[in-house]
Amino acid sequence: MKKIKIFITACLFLSFSSCTDNFEDINTNPNLIDQISPGTLLNEVIYNMASNNLTNHYNVNAQLMQVQLSYPQYYAGIQRYEILETTGNSQWNAGYKWVKNLREMLKTAEAEQAANYTAIGLTLNAWIYSNLTDTFGDIPFSEASQAEDGILQPKYDTQEDIYTQILKDLATANSLYDHTQTMNYGTDILFANDTRKWQKFTNSLRLRLLLRTSDVRSTSYSEMKAILQDPVANPIISQAGDAAILLITGVTPNISPWSRALDFSNQHAVGEFFMGVLNDLEDPRRPFIAGQAVKNTVPIGYKGIPSGYDETNFDYSPSYMNNQQVVAPMIIPILTLAEVEFIQAELAQKGHWSDAEGHFKSGIRAATELWTKQSLPDSYFNNPLANYDGTLERIILHKYLATYFTDNQQWSDYRRTGFPELPRTSSMLNDAVLPSRLLYPDVQKIYNPSNYEAAAQKMGGDEINSKVWWDIN
Known part of the structure; x- marks a missing residue:
């Protein structure tokens, strides 16, 4: 501001044209973008x-x-x-x-x-x-x-x-x-x-x-x-x-959208339905998503709470969200890839593409490996809930997880x-x-x-x- 004030005061004693010759150069904020490239805002x-x-x-x-x-x-x-x-x-x-x-x-x-x-x-x-x-x-x-x-x-x-x-x-x-x-x-x-x-x-x-x-x-x-x-x-x-x-x-x-990772997990329990599906599948994503529930100081596995719960308290401390998910690098x-595979599985299930089961299994593999960073063992598909049963409901259930x-x-x-x-x-x-x-x-x-x-x-x-x-x- 001091530079601008001095410049304007000088103008009172000089011709107007001479004072305006370089005004924009002097009065430009170097921290503002006056021109953008196609990549500036990307x-x-x-x-x-x-x-x-x-x-x-x-x-x-x-x-x-x-x-x-x-x-x-x-x-x-x-x-x-x-x-x-x-x-x-x-x-x-x-x-x-x-x-x-x-x-x-x-x-x-x-x-x-x-x-x-x-x-x-x-x-x-x-x-x-x-x-x-x-x-x-x-x-x-x-x-x-x-x-x-x-x-x-x-x-x-x-x-x-x-x-x-x-x-x-x-x-x-x-x-x-x-x-x-x-x-x-x-x-x-x-x-x-x-x-x-x-x-x-x-x-x-x-x-x-x-x-x-x-x-x-x-x-x-x-x-x-x-x-x-x-x-x-x-x-x-x-x-x-x-x-x-x-x-x-x-x-x-x-940086992480959560300035405090604790805000991701404190007072935020995993849903009973969501974790129930993962439990039925004995899914390897569970520890990446939530911690174990505790009853009388003893871990009791992964256990959530029902949506719109009627009770304010349960006889166990439920599985809370794992806040490491929002700690960088994240x-x-x-x-x-999992979503694209499930899209193709649904398209095939409805008769407009081929190999519904193949895309279904590829979707599951991609979804689990995204979080675990490990190959999904073939034994995962021994679980009846992990098998493709020809229905849209089964595809969407796994897409929901994915x-x-x-x-x-x-x-x-x-x-x-x-x-x-x-x-x-x-x-x-x-x-x-x-x-x-x-x-x-x-x-x-x-x-x-x-x-x-x-x-x-x-x-x-x-x-x-x-x-x-x-x-x-």
């Missing part, structure tokens, strides 16, 4: 959205899907299906913040003719918007993030229209990748500028979203089959090293298929019916009232039981 978007998705998985998805439960002092409303207007604020605010940055990234990438960055920007945009619309239903999309163009109250697009566009964008992105073109604007933290892995992520995300819409979109299955039949033009995640998994190194700014799964730590995928699969069949308790609200969506943030009523009201009315009300477009079960 790592910020990846890190912040992956971190936000993980905390939302923990606080919302995992509570709804009976994976982990607040116990006993912490707020336990979500596991009882008490959804507030603020429950989805974190996902809404983060999503719209970072898609705005992607909008700027895409403008710059197109101006620079940086095709790979355009493809990556379209992929990340589809990833963020799919999670937003799957959570809330109809949302601002085509007019979103355009305040600088005077659009302060964006319209809400239907989920069907949003899916139509982001699926088109992903197909475009796949066609844009140029593996001979170097990514010159820094090293990305997800794939270290490996455009082939980025392309596999793009097409694997297409598979996820096509499957999500398969009950309401007549061409989804044929489009999935077309992708899988041409792996040269449409490569997908086919081995563990291809997976979209963010490694949190612990080196600032790439991982944030975005789209894993998508642990992956944003809202468990909840989305449940809404689409009705599996796994979750137990109900008498203390649950909403007639013990799992919510179909989260409520719009309360500020929408204040700052975008007309469009909010129109969207709510079209969806059948801004209610937790108003189903999203693809949820017809």
Whole structure:
């Protein structure tokens, strides 16, 4: 400030033109970015959205899907299906913040003719918007993030229209990748500028979203089959090293979303249903996910508590979440090999692909080995619950285990298929019916009232039981 004040005072005694010749050079804050490259915002978007998705998985998805439960002092409303207007604020605010940055990234990438960055920007945009619309239903999309163009109250697009566009964008992105073109604007933290892995992520995300819409979109299955039949033009995640998994190194700014690891485990017990399935399987992931329960100071194995528990205390201390999961170095799964294998298993189970059992077993292996870092022994499949029985229910049960730590995928699969069949308790609200969506943030009523009201009315009300477009079960 002292330099600026002295300069302005001198202007009182000199001609105006001479004082303004170098004003911008002198008055520029060196800590602010006045120009961005296609890569300037990339790592910020990846890190912040992956971190936000993980905390939302923990606080919302995992509570709804009976994976982990607040116990006993912490707020336990979500596991009882008490959804507030603020429950989805974190996902809404983060999503719209970072898609705005992607909008700027895409403008710059197109101006620079940086095709790979355009493809990556379209992929990340589809990833963020799919999670937003799957959570809330109809949302601002085509007019979103355009305040600088005077659009302060964006319209809400239907989920069907949003899916139509982001699926088109992903197909475009796949066609844009140029593996001979170097990514010159820094090293990305997800794939270290490996455009082939980025392309596999793009097409694997297409598979996820096509499957999500398969009950309401007549061409989804044929489009999935077309992708899988041409792996040269449409490569997908086919081995563990291809997976979209963010490694949190612990080196600032790439740090754990939990500033205190104890907050991950203190007063957060594992769900009885989730751990019960793992126990029935004698699954090797158990010690990585939770500690053992204790009764009278004696360990009694892995034992959770029921969702919406009626008692505030049990005669044992339940298994609490293992907080080492959120101590760097740690991982944030975005789209894993296991998920892609289970997508193919379901496609085959429904008669649109082949080798359902093979993909089912590969999915289980990939899911367990992600956490244990050890090969799964063949004896695991001697357990009847680990065998493929030809049903969608069995596939989704294991996909439920596999998508642990992956944003809202468990909840989305449940809404689409009705599996796994979750137990109900008498203390649950909403007639013990799992919510179909989260409520719009309360500020929408204040700052975008007309469009909010129109969207709510079209969806059948801004209610937790108003189903999203693809949820017809």
